[in-house]
Amino acid sequence: xxxxxxxxxxxxxxAALHLFAARGYRGTSLHDIATVVGCSKASLLxxxxxxxxxxxxxxxxAGEALAALDAELTGLGDERVVEAAVTGYVELALRFRxxxxxxxxxxxxxxxxxxxxxxxxxxxxxxxxxxxxxTDPKRRVTAYMVLGAVxxxxxxxxxxxxxxxxxxxxxxxxxxxxxxPRTL
Amino acid sequence: xxxxxxxxxxxxxxAALHLFAARGYRGTSLHDIATVVGCSKASLLxxxxxxxxxxxxxxxxAGEALAALDAELTGLGDERVVEAAVTGYVELALRFRxxxxxxxxxxxxxxxxxxxxxxxxxxxxxxxxxxxxxTDPKRRVTAYMVLGAVxxxxxxxxxxxxxxxxxxxxxxxxxxxxxxPRTL
DNA sequence: GTCAGGGCTGACCGATCGGACAGTTAAGGT
DNA sequence: ACCTTAACTGTCCGATCGGTCAGCCCTGAC
Numbered sequence: 369x370x371x372x373x374x375x376x377x378x379x380x381x382x383a384a385l386h387l388f389a390a391r392g393y394r395g396t397s398l399h400d401i402a403t404v405v406g407c408s409k410a411s412l413l414x415x416x417x418x419x420x421x422x423x424x425x426x427x428x429x430a431g432e433a434l435a436a437l438d439a440e441l442t443g444l445g446d447e448r449v450v451e452a453a454v455t456g457y458v459e460l461a462l463r464f465r466x467x468x469x470x471x472x473x474x475x476x477x478x479x480x481x482x483x484x485x486x487x488x489x490x491x492x493x494x495x496x497x498x499x500x501x502x503t504d505p506k507r508r509v510t511a512y513m514v515l516g517a518v519x520x521x522x523x524x525x526x527x528x529x530x531x532x533x534x535x536x537x538x539x540x541x542x543x544x545x546x547x548x549p550r551t552l
Numbered sequence: 553x554x555x556x557x558x559x560x561x562x563x564x565x566x567a568a569l570h571l572f573a574a575r576g577y578r579g580t581s582l583h584d585i586a587t588v589v590g591c592s593k594a595s596l597l598x599x600x601x602x603x604x605x606x607x608x609x610x611x612x613x614a615g616e617a618l619a620a621l622d623a624e625l626t627g628l629g630d631e632r633v634v635e636a637a638v639t640g641y642v643e644l645a646l647r648f649r650x651x652x653x654x655x656x657x658x659x660x661x662x663x664x665x666x667x668x669x670x671x672x673x674x675x676x677x678x679x680x681x682x683x684x685x686x687t688d689p690k691r692r693v694t695a696y697m698v699l700g701a702v703x704x705x706x707x708x709x710x711x712x713x714x715x716x717x718x719x720x721x722x723x724x725x726x727x728x729x730x731x732x733p734r735t736l
Numbered sequence: 737g738t739c740a741g742g743g744c745t746g747a748c749c750g751a752t753c754g755g756a757c758a759g760t761t762a763a764g765g766t
Numbered sequence: 767a768c769c770t771t772a773a774c775t776g777t778c779c780g781a782t783c784g785g786t787c788a789g790c791c792c793t794g795a796c
Contacts, residue, residue, distance in 0.1 A: 374743080393662065394578055397783060408745050413785065415743095431671060438674045441681045450731055453681040454698065458721045461706040462714055472707035474658035478577065487615060490622045497625045497637040505712045509705060509720045514638065516704020517697035517728065522645040523656035524696050528689045530646055536693045537642045544701065544728040547634055558773080581753060592775045597755065599773090 377415045379405050384422050389466050392473035393423055423470075430464040491515070498545065507545075514541045561599045563589050568606050573650050576657035577607055607654075614648040675699070682729065691729075698725045 383404040387396040398419055402409040416422050437456045444452055461468055480488055498511035518537055526533065542548035567588040571580040582603055586593040600606050621640045628636055645652055664672055682695035702721055710717065726732060 376743085392658075394658070398785085399783080409784090410746075410786085411744055414745090419784065434674055434678075435670065438677055441677070446685050449681045450684045450729060451726070453678060454725045454729070454731075455722055457678060457682070457698075458702055458718055458725065461702045462718055462721075465706050468703060468706045471659055471662050472703070474576075474578075474662065475655055476707070478655050478658065486619065490618055493622055493625070494618075494637060494641060497633045498641070500634045501630050505710070505716070506720050509710055509712060509717060510724045512705045512708050512710060513701035513721070513724050513728075514641075516707075517701040518642055518645045519652060519656070519704065520700020521693060521696045522649050522652045523660070523700075526689070526693055526696060528693060532689070533693060534642055534646055536690050537646075537697070538639055540694045540697050540728050541638045541642065542635070543730060544697075544724050545634060545638070546727055560773085582755085583753080593754090594756090594776075595774055598775090603754065 374415060376405065376407060376411065380407075380412055380415060380422065381426060385426055385466060385470075388423070388426065389469040389473060392477055393470060394474065395477065426470070427467055430460070430467045433460055433464065500545075510545050514544050517541065517544065558599060560589065560591060560595065564591075564596055564599060564606065565610060569610055569650060569654075572607070572610065573653040573657060576661055577654060578658065579661065610654070611651055614644070614651045617644055617648065684729075694729050698728050701725065701728065 380401065384396070384401050387400055387404065391400075398409045398412050401422075402412055405412075412422070416425070437453075437460060440456065441449055441453055479491070495508065495511045495515060498514050499507040502508075518541060521533075521537060528536070539548065564585065568580070568585050571584055571588065575584075582593045582596050585606075586596055589596075596606070600609070621637075621644060624640065625633055625637055663675070679692065679695045679699060682698050683691040686692075702725060705717075705721060712720070
């Protein structure tokens, strides 16, 4: 029952967005998307070149916005650039929050799945500890920030000796939590 | 040619550790591991109950160390707990850096693969901008921290209104970078 | 009416993957 | 020499997934 001018396309994108954010890209099959939309798998591949194409179309706006921010930053002086980068990056991450979740979903799944099942609870208690057991949402946010900051830095390939890295991570984390003298 | 008392077990774990960290858990097949080790796929399944079991055995030490830190923190007062949580968490993340990379690999792959291929470069320039275009490794570390902090916080499910969240993220990021906001 | 074409589908395909299993080899105790 | 047992493997299997293809159905132009 041919629907009006590919209204299905939009439904596919919306369903894929939700499923990718909930189960990750790899964890979502074309069959899953088709089931949610209520069409056949072949129909997805009629509207999109492939699974890749769906993801690409979903993430493209975020990618373009990031590129725009990048271009904007190149024209700024060394001093103003930091503040602009921070506000711009935060704004982008918030605006494309669902896209960020898609990218992060595999990590979430991995943490919940593997080894000791208690990790999510443990991580939650760690956040609580980092927040000084405060119930203030703001302090909880900064606690999450520290969690992600250390995690991503260790996952990256910064060529800094471990001792210096540990020192800098602790200092940076304490600054983030507003628990340290701010002189460098 | 039965090797001495399952020396193969250790080789399997080592090969899996490297492959998982390089291509991710899902991106590595039992066949890949067997090829690197130089044995058959069936041999892996003789020593381990399944692919899951290999991952579990690799991540267990990290999980146990995290649980130990958690237990250690519960005995501390609200004031001392923050510093202890920070130093303990940083220490753990550094000690189990390869394990962290395994968990993060899927994200890295996703970022590199998807939508605009230019994202890795753009992200690198963003780090440079956040570091105030300084070549100081320390500032580059803090820039990575901000990248991860905002990213993970946005991926998490903190129930804070977007406006408050944006404000707190910007403030926290500037503190991390040791660039306390001048106004507000 | 009929013809064309976009929208859509069921059925099928090849590849890949994790896993099961019977059988083989080598070592060590008796 | 014989037997037991651990270590290891070749081969097969079922499931899943992304993707292809011939063809059906509905609509609108003529």
